[in-house]
Amino acid sequence: MSAVAAPKRLAVGRIGERVLRDDAVPKVTGEFEYASDLSAPGMLWGDTLRSPHAHACITGIDLGAALRVPGVHAVLTHADVPGAKLYGLEFADQPVLAIDRVRYVGEPVVVVAAEHPEQAREALAAVAVEYEALEPVVDMERALEQEPLHPDRPTMGHGYRDDPRPNVVRHMVIRHGDPETDGDVVVIGEYELGIQDQAFLGPESGLAVPDGEGGVDVYVATQWLHVDRDQVAPCLALRPEQVRIHLSGVGGAFGGREDLSMQIHGSLLALHTGRPVKMVYDRAESFTGHVHRHPARIRCEHRATREGRLTCVRMQILLDGGAYASSSTAVASNAASFALGPYRVDNALIESTAVYTNNPPCGAMRGFGAVQTCFAAEAQMDLLAGELGIDPVELRLLNALEPGDVLPTGQLVTGSLPTQEVIRRAAAIPVPAEEAFPRDPLRLPGGAGNTTRGEGVHRGVGFALGFKNICYSEGFDDxxxxxxxxxxxxxxxxxxxxxxxxxxxxxxxxxxxxxxxxxxxxxxxxxxxxxxxxxxxxxxxxxxxxxxxxxxxxxxxxxxxxxxxxxxxxxxxxxxxHPRTTPLDPETGQVTGERAHVALAVAAMRVVVEVDVELGLTRVVWIGTAQDVGTAMNPLAVEGQIEGGTAQGLGLALMEEIVTRDGQILNASFTDYLIPTALDMPPVAIELIEVPEPDAPYGVKGVGEPPTVVSTAAIVSALRNATGRPLRRVPVRPDDICL
Missing domain, CATH: 3.30.365.10 (Aldehyde oxidase/xanthine dehydrogenase, molybdopterin binding domain)
Structure with missing residues (x-):
């Protein structure tokens, strides 16, 4: 009889112990109170009229019929905003309610409050808005030549490199060493990523309650209470202390709740009517009511010696930020700063550009910027390994970035960054043996669709490595x-x-x-x-x-x-x-002080897939990962974050993409926008690499983003191994796979 491993201890809670979550049971049983469950005596219901056009001038708004709808207490436009008309997470470029122009499908134009949600919807239907349609800017490359959507260039003059091209949110250049350095072997690739949605289960919702003294309390699902307050108060012409933001139950966030949703609109309606106002977005409205992951086009050139050492990397990164800035400037910086992956590269030229378009606004999403460039850079490393005839894992070990090395920004790597150990530990996790045919259809590509018996099924194994910064960077007062x-x-x-x-x-x-x-x-x-x-x-x-x-x-x-x-x-x-960081030089992308990033974390992942190359169907069989976590405050929670982050990377690799046409989202539902289910997620074998970060309390590092950064690249690496196809775009479609 074989020995049974002792169960891991669950404790009530000191540092380093495996602690169960207090909110787990109420969430599973349905007792947890989310923002959409809130109510208050005398509460009204708020709703939003949104633009049907990606780009248009507003030539007239008639509210008369809407005001006559029974039960309606307020119908407000930009003219009713008592304070600042513009707001924004980093730059105030977004109207509270559209003033004279709309710049994306779904931009708020009018808000209403009524006794019943159906009355609010009836009032919105009665509002007459006259538009004069304009040519939409929808291609990120053409945006650099088309008429500017923001002629006042709100993101310029903030220490960024000046770029006179139309619709540039931020253009960043990193020059490191001699970018003309050649190599014995050169591999070139062009890569593309679609728009991914955070796809949180709880749509935007909240409750605004006037305090009777001119102020307001806002109960909302958010990620940053004080920045919400600091955006809301000026628009209401109130002092910060008159606006109190209270966190309500959050049904997922992943970056999509950093930007405001109903906070200002609900507060406007509450203060106008003197009554509490609740707003809850439906799913289609949620797709237009928050930012998404930036789609990207990336051109790469990697040069190396015949032994496999990288000599020079050149990358051009183009990011579509959509209609407003949100956090595009930070995403552009992260994309450039981590473009090369956790590798020693003495010579590099990296250009990263984020642009305005009339597509849905994009901003923060788990791993922002680093996800896009990791996908491209790791594909290049696999391509280089193939050209050199070197094992992909060995190639990564040969070039692994370690403390004492220098980043392309000129920053010396200090603290903990156990890249080689992470690679070796991930590569050493035993890969499961191949299952024989026939087998249960749920364990075949296509799953419950029962479309194959194993004919045309190829197995593939892939590997990827990625890293990202921890905490805010570039001199931000964090x-x-x-x-x-x-x-x-x-x-x-x-x-x-x-x-x-x-x-x-x-x-x-x-x-x-x-x-x-x-x-x-x-x-x-x-x-x-x-x-x-x-x-x-x-x-x-x-x-x-x-x-x-x-x-x-x-x-x-x-x-x-x-x-x-x-x-x-x-x-x-x-x-x-945390220890102070400083900005990067706007002309060279080099550090202007000791560091631009306070710390770094690295993750490696090996993936096994099965692909039916005749039907284009895929199944992720198994994932093994090792991650640099500093000190694991609660190993159980760390493992949960790694599994969740991996699931979002799997979604981007295989199924998740917002599809647009002329700026209009065509799949704004969970029927048409696919996300991984429990049947899509494989077993995940996890190795926690605990090397304490010396500058952090208790040696901790954040753990939520690295698995998302690396998992998309690792899964597509395995798909390439199974099919022999280049697969340079995600999500990978069945047509991309079929041989």
Whole structure:
């Protein structure tokens, strides 16, 4: 009888222990309260009239019939916005409500509030808007030559390289060494990625409640409470403290909730009517109501010696940012900064350009920028390995980036970056044996479709490596606040505005507080701007690092204060900042200080696929991955993040794409926009590589983005191995596979 492995211990919660999530059971049972479940006495329902045109002038709006609809309390346009007419996550280039022009299909034009949702919809149908259609800018390459959508160039003059071409959001150049350096072997490729949606299950929703004194409380699913407040307040002509943002239950985020949705519109309606106003987007509206992952076109040239050492890499990256800036400037920077992958390259020329178009707005999505370039760079490494006759894993080991090496930006790699160990550990995970035929159709390409018995099925094995920055970069003042109250009875309350979006930051906060305070009697107060300073955004793999630092410092300060004053309640707040970063030189892309990125994390992945080359059907059989995680605060949560991030990368590789025609989304539903299900996800074997990051609290690193960065590239690598096809575009379609 074989020995049975002892179960891994589940504990109530100190640093490093495997801790179950407090919200797991209520989410599974349906008891968890999401933003769409909110209600208030006397509540009205808000709704939004959106543009049917990708690009048009507004020549007239008639609200008369809408105002006469029974039950309607407000019908508002841009003229009713009392303060700033424009807002934006990084640049105020987006109208609260369209003023004289619409720039994408779905842009808000009019908002209404009524007693019943059906009355609100009837009022919207009664609004008469006259448009004069304009030629839409929908091709990202032609956008560089067409009439500017934003003639005032709102993103220029912020320390970026000046680019006079029309519709440039940001153009970035990184010159490293001598970009004319040749190689014994040269491989060239052009790659393309479609638009991916965050596809969170909970659509945009929230409740705005006037406080009777001119202010408003907004309960909303968001990723960054204080930046929401700082965008909402100026548009309402209110002081920041008059707008209080409260985090409600979030049904997924992945970057799509960094930008505003209903926050300003709901607040406008609530203040205008004096009544609470609830807004809930339907699924089709959600597809137009948040940003997506940037589609990209990437041209690559990799040069190497006959032994396989990279001598020079040249890349041109073009990103379609859609109608407004959102976080396109950061996405363009990340795409360039991590374009070469975690490899030593002494000579490089990287150009990254994000453009405005009349396509759906794009912004942050898990792994932003690094996902796009990892797909292209890893395809090039496989191509180079084939040309040189070198094993793909060995080629990556030969060129692996390690501490002491220099990034293309000139930054010296410090801290932890165990690239070689990650590669070796991923490559050493045993690959499952090939299954014999016949077998259960669910274990064949096509699955429940039962379309093959194994004829034409080829097996392929692929490998990929990727990395990304942790926390915000390029001189951004990245900080996090936390407040700790020690009560006389020995219990403690922690206040933090860190957004729990499903990633488990609530657990991290409680683990840190229990560890530092030496007690399990710790509770977390509701997340709100009213009780504590900003925690920053739940994005960029930063929240575990930043919240852990802030809560640690606040706990230690509270204990010191208790030691000084003796008995009585202690209430302290502290702000944590990671080591300072500095901007990149706008002309050369080189660091202007010690570092532009505070830390880096690397992941490697091996994938086994089966492909029916006659039908174009695929099945991901197995995934093995190793990831650099610093110190795993909660290994159970880390493994969950790796599995979830891998699923989103699988979606981009095989099925997820927003399809547009002249700016119109053609598949704005989960019937037509496909996302992976449990039947599409294979077993994932995970190796956690724990090398503590010296500059981080407890040695932690964020873990949510690296698996998404690398998984798309790894899956397509396996598909190439199975089919022999170049497969230079994702998602891969059946027609791309059929031999």
């Amino acid at each position: 900080f996090c606040s936390a407040r700790v109250v020690l009560r006389e009875d020995g219990s403690a309350v922690v206040h933090s505005a860190a957004a729990e979006v499903g990633q488990g930051v609530v657990g991290v906060i409680l683990q840190v507080a229990r560890t530092e305070l030496g007690t399990d009697d710790v509770t977390l107060a509701p997340h709100t701007t009213a009780a504590v300073g900003s925690a920053g955004s739940a994005s960029a793999s930063r929240m575990t690092w930043m919240a852990a630092g802030a809560v640690r410092d606040a706990c230690r300060a509270a204990l010191e204060e208790r030691e000084r004053q003796g008995n009585g309640e202690v209430d302290v707040e502290r702000v944590y900042r």
